[in-house]
Amino acid sequence: MVRGPLKAVRRTSGGCPGRPADGSVAGGDDRQVTGGTRRRSGELAGATGGGRGPAGRRPGRREGERVPYRGGVYRFLTTPRWWGINAFVLLAIPFCVFMGTWQLGKFEDRVDTHRAAEQRPDPGSVRAAPLASLLPVTSETSGRHATVTGRYGEQFLVPGRELDGRTGSYVLTLLRTGGPADRDGGKALPVVRGWLPEGARAPGVPDGEVTVTGALQASENAGTKGVHAAGGLPAGQVGMISAASLVNLVPGEVYDAWITLTDAPAGLTPVPATLPEGSGLDLKAFQNLGYTGEWFVFAGFVLFMWFRLFRREAEQARDQALGLTA
16 A cells, blocks of 8 residues: 555546546545545435435425425314314205205295286276185185175274375274074175274264175285284274184184275275285395395305315314424
C-alpha cells in the first residue's frame, strides 16, 4: 500500500472521476472512492424517487407538500352515530318528497274543480228541481235551485254575517216538510229567508203551507267564513247553519243542507249562494302550493346538511390519520 497524500486524479475523456484511463484506482484507497460513488448514487436515486432522501423525507416530494391519505378515511360511516344519521336521512327525504307531492296534488285538484265549475252553466239558469232529487249536496248540486213545500216553524238569527261590506244577521227559519200526520211536522229544512241589517227587527213567520224556491247549500262547519263556533250566544241565535248545531234546539230531524231564498220578503235582502267549499282558487288553495315548496325545500336542506357533515367528518379523519391533529 502506498503511503502519503493522495494525488489528484486526472479526468480523462470517457472515464469517471477518481479513476485513470486504464481503469485502475489511483492512490490505492479504493474504499474512499467507492463510498463517495455510493453516496452520489443514493442522492441521485433519491432525486428520481427510488428510496428515501434526507431527513427521512420520501424522495420525489417537495418540502411541506401534503401527502394524500388513502386508507380508512370513510371508516367513520360505520360508527353507530353515522348509522343513525344515515337512517334519518333515508327516511326524511322520501317523506318530504311524498308530502310535497301530496300537497301539489291537492292544489291541482282545486285547479281542476275550479275549471269544472267555470265550465258548468250558472245554477240559477237551470230549472229548479225538487229538493229530494238534489240531495245529498255535492259540488254538482250545490247552488242548484230547489223547490220544497212545508210549513214554517222555529226562527233564529245568525249574527255576524256580512253582506256588501255591512254586518248583520241571517234570518233562519225551519221549514217542516212533513204532512198533517207527522206529530212534529216532519223533517226540518233550514231556510235563510234573507239578510237583516244590524239592529233591525226580523219579519214574522208566515202561516200556513208555503212552497219556496232557493239555492241549495251544504251545511256549514267551523272553517266556514262568518261562523261563530265558540258558543255563548243569546237565546234565539245560532252561530252555524248545520244540522249538528240545530238538532239540539228543535224537535225532530234536520236536513243536512239548507237553502237561501231567491226572493226575500220585505225588509230582508236576499243572500247570494256561495261556491262549494274547496272548489275555488282561494287563499287555502295557494297555501297548498306554498306547502309544496316548503316540503321540497326541507328535502334539499336535509341532503345539504348530510353532505356538509360528511365532508367535515372526512376532513377530520384524514387530518388525524396524517398526524396533523391530535
